[in-house]
Amino acid sequence: MELRGKLLDLISISSVFVLCSLVQSTSVSHDGRALLINGQRRLLFSGSIHYPRSTPDMWSDLIHKAKEGGLDAIETYVFWNSHEPRRREYDFEGNHDLIRFIKEIQNAGLYAILRIGPYACAEWNYGGFPAWLRQVPGLQMRTNNQPFKDDMQNFTTLIVKMVEKERLFAPQGGPVILAQIENEYGNIQWEYGDAGKQYVQWCAKMADSLNIGVPWIMCQQSDAPQPMPEDFHRELDRMVRFKAWDKPDPHRLVEDLAYSVAHFFQSNGTLINYYMYHGGTNFGRTSGGPYITTSYDYDAPLDEYGNKRQPKWGHLKVLHIVIKTMEKALTYGDRHYTNLGNGLSVTKFFGDRMTPSCFLMNENSSADANIDYEGNQYFLPAWSISILPDCKEEAYNTAKATLVNVQTSIMVKKPNAAEKEPSNLVWSWRPETLRMPLNGLGGSFTSNKLLEQISTSADQSDYMWYMTSVDIADEEKMTLHVNTTGHVLHAFVNGRRIGSQFAPNGGFRFVFEKVATMKSGKNYISLLSATVGLKNYGAHFELMPAGIVDGPVQLIREQGVLDLSSNEWSYKIGLDGWEKKLYLKNSTAYKWRYGIIQTRRPFTWYKTTFKAPLGSEPVVVDLLGMGKGEAWVNGQSLGRFWPSYIANPDGCKQVCDYRGMYKDDSCLTGCGEPSQRWYHVPRSFLKTSEPNTLVLFEEAGGDPIDVNFLTVTVGKACASVAEGKTMTLSCQGDQTISSIEFASFGDPTGTCGFFKRGSCEAKETLLAVEKVACIGQASCSIEVKEEILGKLTCNGVSYRRLAVQASC
Numbered sequence: 174m175e176l177r178g179k180l181l182d183l184i185s186i187s188s189v190f191v192l193c194s195l196v197q198s199t200s201v202s203h204d205g206r207a208l209l210i211n212g213q214r215r216l217l218f219s220g221s222i223h224y225p226r227s228t229p230d231m232w233s234d235l236i237h238k239a240k241e242g243g244l245d246a247i248e249t250y251v252f253w254n255s256h257e258p259r260r261r262e263y264d265f266e267g268n269h270d271l272i273r274f275i276k277e278i279q280n281a282g283l284y285a286i287l288r289i290g291p292y293a294c295a296e297w298n299y300g301g302f303p304a305w306l307r308q309v310p311g312l313q314m315r316t317n318n319q320p321f322k323d324d325m326q327n328f329t330t331l332i333v334k335m336v337e338k339e340r341l342f343a344p345q346g347g348p349v350i351l352a353q354i355e356n357e358y359g360n361i362q363w364e365y366g367d368a369g370k371q372y373v374q375w376c377a378k379m380a381d382s383l384n385i386g387v388p389w390i391m392c393q394q395s396d397a398p399q400p401m402p403e404d405f406h407r408e409l410d411r412m413v414r415f416k417a418w419d420k421p422d423p424h425r426l427v428e429d430l431a432y433s434v435a436h437f438f439q440s441n442g443t444l445i446n447y448y449m450y451h452g453g454t455n456f457g458r459t460s461g462g463p464y465i466t467t468s469y470d471y472d473a474p475l476d477e478y479g480n481k482r483q484p485k486w487g488h489l490k491v492l493h494i495v496i497k498t499m500e501k502a503l504t505y506g507d508r509h510y511t512n513l514g515n516g517l518s519v520t521k522f523f524g525d526r527m528t529p530s531c532f533l534m535n536e537n538s539s540a541d542a543n544i545d546y547e548g549n550q551y552f553l554p555a556w557s558i559s560i561l562p563d564c565k566e567e568a569y570n571t572a573k574a575t576l577v578n579v580q581t582s583i584m585v586k587k588p589n590a591a592e593k594e595p596s597n598l599v600w601s602w603r604p605e606t607l608r609m610p611l612n613g614l615g616g617s618f619t620s621n622k623l624l625e626q627i628s629t630s631a632d633q634s635d636y637m638w639y640m641t642s643v644d645i646a647d648e649e650k651m652t653l654h655v656n657t658t659g660h661v662l663h664a665f666v667n668g669r670r671i672g673s674q675f676a677p678n679g680g681f682r683f684v685f686e687k688v689a690t691m692k693s694g695k696n697y698i699s700l701l702s703a704t705v706g707l708k709n710y711g712a713h714f715e716l717m718p719a720g721i722v723d724g725p726v727q728l729i730r731e732q733g734v735l736d737l738s739s740n741e742w743s744y745k746i747g748l749d750g751w752e753k754k755l756y757l758k759n760s761t762a763y764k765w766r767y768g769i770i771q772t773r774r775p776f777t778w779y780k781t782t783f784k785a786p787l788g789s790e791p792v793v794v795d796l797l798g799m800g801k802g803e804a805w806v807n808g809q810s811l812g813r814f815w816p817s818y819i820a821n822p823d824g825c826k827q828v829c830d831y832r833g834m835y836k837d838d839s840c841l842t843g844c845g846e847p848s849q850r851w852y853h854v855p856r857s858f859l860k861t862s863e864p865n866t867l868v869l870f871e872e873a874g875g876d877p878i879d880v881n882f883l884t885v886t887v888g889k890a891c892a893s894v895a896e897g898k899t900m901t902l903s904c905q906g907d908q909t910i911s912s913i914e915f916a917s918f919g920d921p922t923g924t925c926g927f928f929k930r931g932s933c934e935a936k937e938t939l940l941a942v943e944k945v946a947c948i949g950q951a952s953c954s955i956e957v958k959e960e961i962l963g964k965l966t967c968n969g970v971s972y973r974r975l976a977v978q979a980s981c
């Protein structure tokens with residue numbers, strides 16, 4: 174306050190000076206009921222957007238769409254292993270530019286919530302921990318261990334100082350209103366006993382000593398030393414589940430999501446965070462797991478590419494606006510709950526000098542109901558909540574789409590419209606150079622043990638070679654037996670690949686067995702182990718092993734077992750193609766081969782050039798036909814691909830029902846299909862003035878013949894709107910409405926893609942929608958009334974509406 178007074182004085186003295194230094198300091202605290210911003214209790218909607226899961230070019234658009242969607246704050250983790258890939262070597266460039274991301278939030282006029290952790294979980298590789306921590310002597314993670322606490326404090330302090338230096342904490346005039354230390358430790362603390370308790374106390378003290386001037390929180394920590402009462406702060410954690418290579422796509426219908434949000438505010442909640450608001454992409458080797466896909470779409474209100482997911486985005490926007498109108502009653506009012514029986518209830522917030530606000534709830538997941546309340550009747554679909562900002566008029570119901578009045582968009586992928594782009598790309602190829610490791614050469618050290626992969630390689634690569642040799646008297650067929658903790662094993666004997674296998678069920682221990690002919694004399698056995706994202710969650714998750722730890726590795730023959738586990742093993746981290754940087758556009762390490770390409774060949778590199786698709790719509794590359802590997806565009810990694818992994822065939826439903834408690838398998842699509850076929854190519858990776866380069870490393874054997882680039886846009890736009898309201902529809906980007914596929918004013922039924930005429934409709938509707946408003950337009954609005962859509966001649970239809978399906 175004092176600071177502001179001084180600045181106001183200065184205005185009369187030097188307005189130029191004041192323009193440069195007029196920052197509004199914001200005070201943040203909490204009083205158990207709500208967060209207080211400048212002394213006022215606030216209702217806040219926050220949403221997670223993780224900066225490394227998109228590109229700096231996308232940030233502003235994502236944040237503005239979040240703001241337009243009614244959010245007050247953006248929340249992100251800080252990803253330690255992205256920022257400190259090697260000990261005391263830092264990276265804050267490109268999509269690791271945390272400060273720029275916070276400034277984008279500030280520029281949009283939103284608050285920021287910074288979950289410094291530095292443990293993140295987040296389905297991020299190794300939960301955000303740098304794997305080099307494993308090589309610090311005596312270090313044990315997330316417990317009362319001095320080496321760990323030293324490194325954690327070092328990184329936490331570094332981040333706090335950076336944010337402070339840029340004056341980004343709220344009291345400095347910045348957007349950061351909350352910070353988080355540790356993360357979800359309460360869920361696993363019991364595993365650590367007293368050391369866990371001491372560790373949590375230390376976290377709180379250490380964080381506190383940094384004096385950031387805004388409250389610290391500890392997610393899911395009920396006994397936090399400075400607790401943030403759980404009932405006012407909640408994460409809509411796991412709005413859905415993330416996607417894994419072996420799983421179909423999970424969805425959560427917005428009617429159920431909105432129900433959950435409304436229920437939270439009805440139960441005294443005041444700050445909610447959507448995990449995720451934009452999920453994005455796990456570029457490079459950042460996905461956790463094992464087995465989490467490159468797409469981190471999360472069925473969020475903004476899709477992986479940053480498009481509005483409709484109706485989810487718009488439906489939640491309406492909810493946010495309605496709840497915001499009741500901020501005073503919900504944060505300062507008294508709460509009165511009336512149970513009406515059979516799952517029905519009324520919750521009223523009221524007090525002096527404020528408009529009372531009501532929530533009517535129908536918890537019954539199968540029966541619709543009517544509620545009589547203070548002389549009015551309200552219809553509540555099963556599993557829905559109606560919101561009455563003045564306790565009289567129903568402004569919103571979580572399940573009444575026609576009341577919410579939001580467009581439904583069906584997204585499509587359109588072919589690359591760049592001029593003269595041939596339908597098939599022209600490829601060159603070359604084999605991965607395996608000669609050295611297949612002959613036991615090129616190792617960087619040896620050991621008489623089978624070593625654990627993460628601690629040995631510090632996760633510098635997915636790949637690690639285990640190489641040994643064995644002398645055999647006479648040629649003989651033997652079974653090579655490898656007991657490995659996964660995730661993928663390729664076995665070679667005397668230069669020939671005898672087999673490959675990956676761990677089922679998301680990456681656990683398995684046994685490989687295959688017959689091979691051993692020759693008389695020296696035989697080379699080379700085992701290539703590959704990881705597919707490191708575990709990120711659970712007590713001691715960091716110790717879950719990868720690779721052929723202790724094996725055993727054996728040769729099984731008729732007269733007994735030859736155990737090779739304590740042979741001399743030579744180790745090599747990574748593959749030759751990475752060392753030679755074959756993924757770079759201009760790599761000249763080797764010659765590539767042109768003409769007929771070899772397909773279905775494991776350990777093969779493919780390369781092609783392509784023109785960037787025209788327009789501004791998001792771009793994806795379709796990798797159907799490929800096996801498993803990694804993809805790069807102009808040297809930038811799109812992430813791992815594995816379209817040959819077919820999702821579990823069971824559990825998908827034709828039609829999803831939003832009603833009832835959300836479960837992981839409530840609403841699945843893509844059963845029995847390639848678990849991820851399309852991979853995001855951010856526009857900023859592409860050049861429009863020159864050809865772009867796509868490089869694929871294929872580990873399992875695939876065929877790039879059908880690989881091509883597409884843009885993602887709205888294909889169909891639908892709406893179903895009650896009489897008296899205005900219907901609006903829009904396409905996206907440069908697209909316009911090309912045809913009206915369905916239009917009926919009367920009592921049509923069904924949903925987008927499946928509308929049906931009812932028993933009654935106005936004759937001129939289609940013409941009116943086409944001519945009057947929509948064809949050729951990027952977006953159109955039309956009032957739903959007889960004067961425009963035509964007279965309804967039939968009687969007995971009480972609830973009249975307009976349903977339209979347009980093609981973009």
Ligand SMILES: *[C@@H]1O[C@H](CO)[C@@H](O)[C@H](O)[C@H]1NC(C)=O
Binds near residue numbers: 326
């Ligand atoms: C982190 O540790 C390094 C030494 O390893 C030290 O130079 C640096 O000052 C520390 N940084 C902070 C913020 O504590």
Ligand SMILES: *[C@@H]1O[C@H](CO)[C@@H](O)[C@H](O)[C@H]1NC(C)=O
Binds near residue numbers: 206440508
């Ligand atoms: C909600 O807040 C009111 C007012 O502070 C309090 O009386 C009531 O016990 C709270 N109810 C719940 C369910 O937390």
Ligand SMILES: *[C@@H]1O[C@H](CO)[C@@H](O)[C@H](O)[C@H]1NC(C)=O
Binds near residue numbers: 537539
């Ligand atoms: C839901 O409503 C039906 C029909 O009124 C009733 O039989 C059932 O018991 C209700 N379920 C719950 C959980 O209230």
Ligand SMILES: *[C@@H]1O[C@H](CO)[C@@H](O)[C@H](O)[C@H]1NC(C)=O
Binds near residue numbers: 656684724
């Ligand atoms: C693989 O090794 C583990 C750990 O030593 C052991 O428990 C398991 O029985 C082994 N599996 C087989 C099939 O030998």
Ligand SMILES: *[C@@H]1O[C@H](CO)[C@@H](O)[C@H](O)[C@H]1NC(C)=O
Binds near residue numbers: 757759760761
């Ligand atoms: C290839 O491109 C990179 C980055 O664009 C550059 O640093 C490097 O010098 C180039 N190498 C060659 C051989 O042209």
